[in-house]
Amino acid sequence: MSKQPEHLNKLDQEGDIAADYLEELLDIADLDGDIEIGVEADRATVGIVSDDGGDRRLKRLIGRRGEALDALQELTRLVVQQETGERSRLMLDILGYRAAHREEIAAIAREAIEHVEETGEPVSMKPMNPFERKVVHDVVAKAGLISDSSGTGPNRHVVISLPDDLDEEYDDTENSPAEYVESGESSDSANSVDSVDSVDSVPSAESGDEDADE
Numbered sequence: 001m002s003k004q005p006e007h008l009n010k011l012d013q014e015g016d017i018a019a020d021y022l023e024e025l026l027d028i029a030d031l032d033g034d035i036e037i038g039v040e041a042d043r044a045t046v047g048i049v050s051d052d053g054g055d056r057r058l059k060r061l062i063g064r065r066g067e068a069l070d071a072l073q074e075l076t077r078l079v080v081q082q083e084t085g086e087r088s089r090l091m092l093d094i095l096g097y098r099a100a101h102r103e104e105i106a107a108i109a110r111e112a113i114e115h116v117e118e119t120g121e122p123v124s125m126k127p128m129n130p131f132e133r134k135v136v137h138d139v140v141a142k143a144g145l146i147s148d149s150s151g152t153g154p155n156r157h158v159v160i161s162l163p164d165d166l167d168e169e170y171d172d173t174e175n176s177p178a179e180y181v182e183s184g185e186s187s188d189s190a191n192s193v194d195s196v197d198s199v200d201s202v203p204s205a206e207s208g209d210e211d212a213d214e
Contacts (some may be wrong), residue, residue: 003172004115009086010084011026011043011044012037012125013084014080015037015038015045015090017079018037018044018046018079018090019046019085020035021076021080022035022048022092023035032050033048033050034048034050034051035049040091043091044080044088044089044091045092045093046076046091047092047093047094048093048095049095049096054096057115058094059092059094059095063096066129067204069092069094069097069098072092072094073092074090098131101131102131102135105132105135105136106139108125109125109135109136109140109160110143112125113139113140113143113145115161116145123159124157125157125158126155127157128158133149133157137156137158140158145160145161145162146160146163147159147160148163
């Protein structure tokens with residue numbers, strides 16, 4: 001039997017460390033949940049799940065718009081980093097929140113893509129957190145369009161355009177659906193559960209965005 005690649009062994013190790021930490025946390029908080037470990041998109045994944053009728057208090061670990069989940073994920077990554085000595089890109093999900101939210105954001109991105117294809121005009125989406133932006137970048141790349149991240153901190157958002165529009169100046173505030181367009185006023189903090197000050201702009205999926213990002 002062939003040996004598992006070294007990088008997969010490291011991801012498995014990250015998952016095991018994270019699972020131990022989260023199990024201890026659940027015990028301390030007297031919360032009932034099971035831990036699932038996996039690997040997705042070349043990063044370790046850990047999920048806290050519960051059978052139907054399980055401990056509903058687990059939702060508190062998700063928080064409003066996933067804020068508590070993002071914070072717990074960062075803490076878990078730090079624990080893993082302390083053990084391994086290497087930066088972790090581990091993804092944490094609780095009760096399938098991220099999976100459901102990913103589908104919701106993907107649907108919004110597809111609507112924006114349709115608008116760009118119909119009008120030929122770029123669409124500036126409202127500020128999103130790193131996880132949400134990564135989802136948009138992936139959907140746009142699959143559709144063969146261009147996506148760039150623009151702005152800093154809570155103003156960080158994605159601009160979607162046709163490939164030929166990459167270097168053109170535009171003002172899309174009158175041509176794009178209101179629910180997708182950044183109003184130009186102060187950022188809607190309710191739409192941003194995380195902030196990033198680094199600048200990245202790529203013509204397809206932002207492989208580092210979710211990470212710089214999350």
